[in-house]
Amino acid sequence: MFAKRTQEVEPFLAMEVMERGMAMAREGTSIVQLGVGEPNFDAPPAAVQAAIDSLRSGETHYTDSRGLFNLREAIANECEARRGVAVDPDQIVVTSGTSPAILLCLNLLVDPGDEVVLATPHYPCYPNMIAVCGGTPVLVPTGPEDGFVMDVAKVRAAITPRTRAIFLASPANPTGAVQPREVVEELSSLGIPILSDEIYDGLTYDDAEVTSPLGFTEDTYVLDGFSKRYAMTGFRLGYLIAPKKAMRSLQSLMQSFFISTSQFVQQAGFAALAEGADHVEHMRREYAIRRRILLDGLRGMGLSIPIDPPGAFYVLVDMRHFGRDSLTLCFDILERARVALGPGRDFGEVAEGFVRFSFATARPEIEEALRRLERAFPEL
Ligand SMILES: Cc1ncc(COP(=O)(O)O)c(C=O)c1O
Structure with missing residues (x-):
């Protein structure tokens, strides 16, 4: 028997579609993967060089549990430059990705039976953790009609004596929604820690x-990392500002759970911060172009x-x-169009029937996916 709490962890359906796509690719079928949020860009060259230099100079040991x-x-x-708040x-x-930072925070704040409020559609790992x-x-549902902006009245109504934290994700996965300043300010004034x-x-x-709540309440836990902004997913580097x-208490949790984050990876992060700004801006501009191609292409096919x-x-x-349900639809699209997408069901019941397309994939692949979808849609 496995622990009851592990049975509450739901599978990540986008990964299941991706993995079926990978199996088809191994058998020789060409598959375009637009299902997962994996930047196709290389990491900033300075970060790669720093990791190599660090390893070569023997930096292969534990560090301070909080990071170098x-x-x-x-x-x-x-943080001060980007958010205008000094910390x-x-x-x-410093953690091995943003995911361990989230796990540290939840272990710090949540006792069995406690509640954590979050907007849905949501990143699937939040409820699992x-x-x-x-x-x-x-x-707390958010909807397309209001741009997936959080309704603070609904958040207030969801708060009980057992509420220990409110998740704020802005920009959000899977909607891309950015919460307006007023919403962030109001959520920050509710007297509940903001993750x-x-x-x-x-x-x-x-x-x-x-807008970061860091500027409004000291009870903010910022969860951040290098995976998306710097295209450094595989380095596994993130951090928590608390x-x-x-x-x-966080230091004790870190010591017990993870001891420390890899030293050479931390040096790569240091170099990314020092020298990666141009690389980040280059990627952002390219994402902006891909986003436009994808939006225009999908709308051109009559999709809403x-x-x-x-x-x-x-x-x-x-x-x-x-x-049909979003998982069946994504498997059908994979079979007919050979494009792997993310079933909305991953992101909560409100997103059932929706499908997530990622534009972290290279432009030619996005264009190819659009051609394949256009050909396959009449059969679907
Ligand atoms: C909203 C959100 N938070 C956290 C993560 C986890 O990122 P990391 O690779 O830093 O653990 C992801 C990854 O997709 C994400 O979409």
Whole structure:
């Protein structure tokens, strides 16, 4: 028997579609993968070089559990530059990706039976991680009609004496929604810790502006990392910016769970912050072009797209008129069009019937996917 809490962890359906696509590719079928959020770009060259140099010079040991001081200092400086809020390097814990940062925070805040409020459609790992901490995810629906902006009245109504945190994801996965400043400010005033996932900050289009709750409440836990903005998914590098009062406990959790983050990976992060800005801007511009190609191409086929995503690299498309559940539809599309997509069901019941397209994939592949879909849609 396995622990009950692990049975509450749902499979990631986009991965299942991707894996079936990979199996088809091994048998010789050409598959275009637009299902997962994996930037096709190389990491910033300076980050790769720093990792090599670090390994060569023998930096293959544990570090301070909170991370190298030079990296935490650089993260603090970048936080001030990007968010306009000064933080102390001692408020930062460097982690192996944003995912462990989320897990640390939830372990810090959530006791069995506690509740965490989050907007849905949502990133699938949030409820899974809340559940393994014994907590209950409380989903607050957001909809295409209001641009997937959180309704603060609904958030207030969802709060109970057991609410321990509110998740804020802006820009969000899978909608690309960016929460307006007023919403962030109001959520910050509710007296409940805010877990602010800012992993897609910096990847915005049409002059969208991201607001961090860090400027409004000290009870903010910023979850961030290098995977998306710097195209460094495989490095596994992220961090947490937390209130000073939480640091001792977070440090103990970090020591017990992970000991520390790889030293050479931390050096790569330091180099990315120091020298990666041009690379990030180059990628953002390319995403903006791909986003336009994808939006125009899909709308040209008569598909309904509720919002032009202001951020991240996903387009959530309403495909309810195909008359089947999103997983079946994605498998049918994979068979007929040989394009792997993300079933909306991953992101909560409200996203059932929707399908997520990623434009983190290279432009020629997006164009090829559009051609294949156009040919296959009449049969679907
Ligand atoms: C909203 C969101 N948060 C966190 C993560 C996890 O990122 P990392 O690779 O840094 O663990 C992802 C990855 O897709 C994501 O979409």
